[in-house]
Each structure stands twice: as structure tokens, then as C-alpha cells.
Amino acid sequence: MERVLPWGPPAAADPVDRLAPVRAEPRGWVAVPGVFSAEDCDRIVALRDRLAAEAAGLVNGVSTSAVRRSHIVWLDHDAPDTAWIAARLTRAVADVNREVFGFALTGFDEEIQLTEYRSEVAGFYDWHSDIGGRGIPQSRKLSLTVQLSDPADYDGGALELNTRGEPEAAPSDRGTAIAFPSYALHRVAPVTRGIRRSLVVWTHGPRFV
Numbered sequence: 001m002e003r004v005l006p007w008g009p010p011a012a013a014d015p016v017d018r019l020a021p022v023r024a025e026p027r028g029w030v031a032v033p034g035v036f037s038a039e040d041c042d043r044i045v046a047l048r049d050r051l052a053a054e055a056a057g058l059v060n061g062v063s064t065s066a067v068r069r070s071h072i073v074w075l076d077h078d079a080p081d082t083a084w085i086a087a088r089l090t091r092a093v094a095d096v097n098r099e100v101f102g103f104a105l106t107g108f109d110e111e112i113q114l115t116e117y118r119s120e121v122a123g124f125y126d127w128h129s130d131i132g133g134r135g136i137p138q139s140r141k142l143s144l145t146v147q148l149s150d151p152a153d154y155d156g157g158a159l160e161l162n163t164r165g166e167p168e169a170a171p172s173d174r175g176t177a178i179a180f181p182s183y184a185l186h187r188v189a190p191v192t193r194g195i196r197r198s199l200v201v202w203t204h205g206p207r208f209v
């Protein structure tokens with residue numbers, strides 16, 4: 001089912017005001033603070049733990065390859081206990097796309113990814129672009145990742161982007177979303193203490209190329 005984004009004027013003046021600084025300084029990626037509160041992040045993490053426990057034994061949620069080591073749980077955009085998360089992400093994507101990127105987007109064709117990078121396995125995700133070589137990931141246009149963890153709870157684990165010729169670390173404040181074109185190179189550095197959690201959503205549309 002294709003999901004249509006709520007294009008048009010923002011619901012309130014607030015999201016636009018929040019994006020004023022990033023509009024003023026064009027760059028390849030933008031940070032949107034306060035998409036989720038600390039309490040929201042706690043709720044999402046609790047949900048993650050419940051879903052991960054339910055899925056244990058059914059789906060092995062460990063993604064391990066040469067470029068990546070993380071634990072993943074998928075969230076439905078429409079399920080009763082996750083729709084509020086999807087609604088908040090949709091609003092953030094619509095605002096940031098309208099104000100900053102201006103991409104042709106049609107909707108969300110993949111579930112929301114809840115990711116966990118654990119220091120016990122030096123969880124990481126090496127440099128990559130989110131646009132896949134086949135299937136639905138081919139039409140990813142805008143990537144958005146939310147910092148769910150308190151930065152005091154882990155070391156390492158920085159989200160870095162290279163959109164201007166050199167790596168830049170994104171802000172790690174809890175509840176901040178980082179939006180970037182899905183073709184942009186980014187990585188998550190190895191976590192050396194604690195756990196870093198993130199929420200990742202991709203928005204799709206006609207392919208760039």
C-alpha cells in the first residue's frame with residue numbers, strides 16, 4: 001500500500017521555525033532537534049525490548065556482515081502501538097523535505113528500523129549509501145535517523161556523514177533526527193562502551209537516476 005505524505009502547509013508554525021537555522025545554512029545533511037522527547041525515546045526503547053523478546057527465535061534480528069554489526073527490530077507504520085512513532089517521523093520528514101531538500105517523494109515503502117549497536121560486539125555500520133542495488137531500496141530518496149540513546153550511555157557510535165568532502169559527526173542529542181539524501185555516504189563508528197540505539201526511516205520516490 002502506498003502511503004501518501006501530508007504535503008501542504010505545516011500543522012503549526014513550530015516545525016518551520018525549528019528548521020530556520022538549517023535553511024539559512026544549506027548543507028548536505030540537517031539535524032532536527034526535539035523530534036522525540038526523552039520520555040518518547042524511553043517508550044520506544046521499551047517497545048523495542050518487548051518486540052525483540054517476542055521475535056527471539058523466530059527472526060534472528062542480528063545483522064552481521066563485513067560492513068555492519070547491529071541488532072534490528074522492524075516497526076510497522078500502522079500498528080496500534082507504533083503508529084504514533086510513524087506519525088511523528090512523517091511530520092519530520094515532510095517538514096524537512098519541504099524546507100530543505102525538495103525531493104519528489106511518494107511515501108514510505110519499508111518498515112521503520114529500530115537499531116541497536118552493542119559494545120559487547122563492537123556494533124558498527126561502516127561507510128555506505130542507503131540506496132540499494134535492487135528492489136525497494138533502489139527508490140530510497142531521503143533517510144532520517146533518530147538518536148534514541150543518551151550520549152552519556154555509550155562511547156563511540158558516532159553517526160558521521162561525508163557530504164562535503166570530509167566526515168562530520170552528527171549531533172548525538174536524544175530525540176534529534178538527522179536527515180540526509182539516501183545517496184549520501186554515512187557510517188556509525190564502533191560502539192566501545194554501552195549501547196547506542198537509533199530509529200531509521202527511509203522515504204521513497206522516483207529514483208534519482
Ligand SMILES: O=C(O)CCC(=O)C(=O)O
Pocket residue numbers: 113115125130145146159186187188198199200
Ligand atoms: O544508526 C544510525 O543512525 C544509522 C543507521 C544506518 O545508516 C542504516 O541503517 O542505514
Ligand SMILES: [Fe+2]
Pocket residue numbers: 128129130143186
Ligand atoms: Fe544508512
